[in-house]
Amino acid sequence: MASELDPRKKKILKVITDDYIVSAEPVGSRTIARRYDLGLSPATIRNEMADLEEGGYLEQPHTSAGRIPSDQGYRYYVDALMSLQQLSEKEIERIHQELDRHRQQLESIIHQTSKLLVQMTRYPSLVLSPHSEDAVFRHIQLVRLSDTAILALVVTDSGHVENKVIEFEGGISDAELDRISLILNEKLRGIRLKDLRSSLLSEIRSELIAHQDFYNEAIQLLTRVIGTTGTKERVYIDGATKILEQPEFSELHKFKPLMDALDEEERLYKLLSENIGGTFVKIGSENKSLGLSGCSIVTASYEIAGRTVGVIGVLGPTRMDYAKVLPIVENTAAILSELLTQMSRRCSK
Amino acid sequence: MASELDPRKKKILKVITDDYIVSAEPVGSRTIARRYDLGLSPATIRNEMADLEEGGYLEQPHTSAGRIPSDQGYRYYVDALMSLQQLSEKEIERIHQELDRHRQQLESIIHQTSKLLVQMTRYPSLVLSPHSEDAVFRHIQLVRLSDTAILALVVTDSGHVENKVIEFEGGISDAELDRISLILNEKLRGIRLKDLRSSLLSEIRSELIAHQDFYNEAIQLLTRVIGTTGTKERVYIDGATKILEQPEFSELHKFKPLMDALDEEERLYKLLSENIGGTFVKIGSENKSLGLSGCSIVTASYEIAGRTVGVIGVLGPTRMDYAKVLPIVENTAAILSELLTQMSRRCSK
DNA sequence: GATTAGCACTCGCCTAGCGAGAGTGCTAAC
DNA sequence: GTTAGCACTCTCGCTAGGCGAGTGCTAATC
Numbered sequence: 015m016a017s018e019l020d021p022r023k024k025k026i027l028k029v030i031t032d033d034y035i036v037s038a039e040p041v042g043s044r045t046i047a048r049r050y051d052l053g054l055s056p057a058t059i060r061n062e063m064a065d066l067e068e069g070g071y072l073e074q075p076h077t078s079a080g081r082i083p084s085d086q087g088y089r090y091y092v093d094a095l096m097s098l099q100q101l102s103e104k105e106i107e108r109i110h111q112e113l114d115r116h117r118q119q120l121e122s123i124i125h126q127t128s129k130l131l132v133q134m135t136r137y138p139s140l141v142l143s144p145h146s147e148d149a150v151f152r153h154i155q156l157v158r159l160s161d162t163a164i165l166a167l168v169v170t171d172s173g174h175v176e177n178k179v180i181e182f183e184g185g186i187s188d189a190e191l192d193r194i195s196l197i198l199n200e201k202l203r204g205i206r207l208k209d210l211r212s213s214l215l216s217e218i219r220s221e222l223i224a225h226q227d228f229y230n231e232a233i234q235l236l237t238r239v240i241g242t243t244g245t246k247e248r249v250y251i252d253g254a255t256k257i258l259e260q261p262e263f264s265e266l267h268k269f270k271p272l273m274d275a276l277d278e279e280e281r282l283y284k285l286l287s288e289n290i291g292g293t294f295v296k297i298g299s300e301n302k303s304l305g306l307s308g309c310s311i312v313t314a315s316y317e318i319a320g321r322t323v324g325v326i327g328v329l330g331p332t333r334m335d336y337a338k339v340l341p342i343v344e345n346t347a348a349i350l351s352e353l354l355t356q357m358s359r360r361c362s363k
Numbered sequence: 364m365a366s367e368l369d370p371r372k373k374k375i376l377k378v379i380t381d382d383y384i385v386s387a388e389p390v391g392s393r394t395i396a397r398r399y400d401l402g403l404s405p406a407t408i409r410n411e412m413a414d415l416e417e418g419g420y421l422e423q424p425h426t427s428a429g430r431i432p433s434d435q436g437y438r439y440y441v442d443a444l445m446s447l448q449q450l451s452e453k454e455i456e457r458i459h460q461e462l463d464r465h466r467q468q469l470e471s472i473i474h475q476t477s478k479l480l481v482q483m484t485r486y487p488s489l490v491l492s493p494h495s496e497d498a499v500f501r502h503i504q505l506v507r508l509s510d511t512a513i514l515a516l517v518v519t520d521s522g523h524v525e526n527k528v529i530e531f532e533g534g535i536s537d538a539e540l541d542r543i544s545l546i547l548n549e550k551l552r553g554i555r556l557k558d559l560r561s562s563l564l565s566e567i568r569s570e571l572i573a574h575q576d577f578y579n580e581a582i583q584l585l586t587r588v589i590g591t592t593g594t595k596e597r598v599y600i601d602g603a604t605k606i607l608e609q610p611e612f613s614e615l616h617k618f619k620p621l622m623d624a625l626d627e628e629e630r631l632y633k634l635l636s637e638n639i640g641g642t643f644v645k646i647g648s649e650n651k652s653l654g655l656s657g658c659s660i661v662t663a664s665y666e667i668a669g670r671t672v673g674v675i676g677v678l679g680p681t682r683m684d685y686a687k688v689l690p691i692v693e694n695t696a697a698i699l700s701e702l703l704t705q706m707s708r709r710c711s712k
Numbered sequence: 713g714a715t716t717a718g719c720a721c722t723c724g725c726c727t728a729g730c731g732a733g734a735g736t737g738c739t740a741a742c
Numbered sequence: 743g744t745t746a747g748c749a750c751t752c753t754c755g756c757t758a759g760g761c762g763a764g765t766g767c768t769a770a771t772c
Contacts, residue, residue, distance in 0.1 A: 042764050055716050060765065078723050078764045155506055157518065165518060169506070254603060255622035273604035391735050404745050409736065427735045427751050716771075726761080733754085742745075 026062050028095040031083045038261045040080030085298035092295050096337040132253030137330040141250040142286040144323040151202045156195050249282040260331050286325045289313040298332040310334045314347035318354045375411050377444040380432045387610045389429030434647035441644050445686040481602030486679040490599040491635040493672040500551045505544050598631040609680050635674045638662040647681040659683045663696035667703045
């Protein structure tokens, strides 16, 4: 697997990939000679193509069809060949605008982001919502709903709000509730939700023991809030049906497994969470994870104040327009990061 | 359009529909005579079928294929012929269990409900989440996040919580915040969100004028909370790809419009919101709304304490197994109503 | 030695043609 | 009113043949 190809082979591989990405048809030597001005005859190109196939960069669906890039070919293309399509000012502006319109609410922004990706790329989009384990506790608020029901609200530094109705047999007075709130806020401010589980719990427990009267109830309450916070990570998927627009999906049955995968949140979650931190392109068989051969995903992480909190990306056939998609995904992630960071600043100032 | 068919015609229409629902193939006279014990010869059945076609209940895809039910035929079938499949104890139990497991959170229950419908019917499910305009205001809470950002939480009697981060240039003191909370809670308790918009606003406005000092800020805050509350209604769709399992979708291109419709929340919203209150079966062309010819939807409303708050349903080809789906949807809605009503009781007791 | 032209060959795809099967409508007999 | 029989129609699947695209090889050319 010679990792360096001579310039002409590179050029030819690039041209074949470019062409195949838009046409979805195996591309032949003649087509290349005609369509692209390489100053080479079909015969020469044929020879080069034979070499590239030898090297594992190209494949023939059957004798005497044209060639198509193999997974390895795509990999090389993505890593070394493609010329990233610059997003125009206008496109970047659009991302800004669309996201800005919904700047108020986290949920809404996430949702909007995935919709935007779908529109810009014409591929289904995946969004892994803020990874709340990494979020930092900011504020807890306990609101009485009735004698036995209490609404607990946890606000994180990303502005995310989690709410949970807790039923409470024992009954708690308003004064007790306030004191519990106070203690919790004092103790928990600035702590990452991840670190919350056990270590601090005992400390708070002893703190509360001082107020013998509601020890039991308070501990109960606390463990229940913590136990159910931070589990709300979600994978949003949007435009799933866009994948059907791709010509390779005309034989539907082949892609049943893919469609099933899209319906299963856990798989997607796993898939995305492997890609936390940075930008990733995973091609075809590189997604061993279930049913996704024949597909590629392009993902980028987004962050709040430098801390990665989630992943966005799009899903498409291996014949995906990487040169176009990659910048879109990256820019969107960047702008999203910016926006979220601003939001967070505002909240914590 | 004679609204009454003679018993034998009914029987034949029913048998044809039943058969077509499972086979998805046009059904012929001979098949019926063989498969169902009607004591009639194919020829007789042919005559009856000709009559039924005359009456608009059956259609022929082409000469000398079998017959398939027309939309009108389905309508008659649903209204008069089909024998509803009783759900077994076990199935009802299952609905209870699945929903119970997630009884704590509204969002989660809604989500779970739609998943459940998909699993039980093998069709995509649609859920219109609680119609918050009909919800009753219970409590508002203002939480300071920073000098300029305030988190407003509105709790409704269904236990639904809406949150909104509000930015606030002017700056407000904690005391002011508390007083605003107080006044709002006093004034708004028990009011339906729908009635909130204008009528009460002026009253509250005059109330606040008394406290000249923060008049402007308070009004601003209030209008912003109200303006953005109650807009969070959502259509959940789940298992969209299940529709592809239906044989009629093998020619994919025909159903592109449908798939598109599934991606557009507004359309679905409109579609579902037409069906508020009770159980509906809309067949084929009865869904004039965009791209849904060839499809039927079965919906049922669910309620909290007798007040309709949302709609659940499934979407399938006109050749849908109504007899099976209808009870499932109805029962699920009923159980969901029960569960939500309980939750609401607990909150308001 | 690299490049190119020419040519025979291979293979998938499209079309036409054919036969089988399923289903119908009509007619005539029961 | 019901049924048997029959001719007719239409779809579907299969096969064969022609076409086109593309290849690999060889020999000629630069």
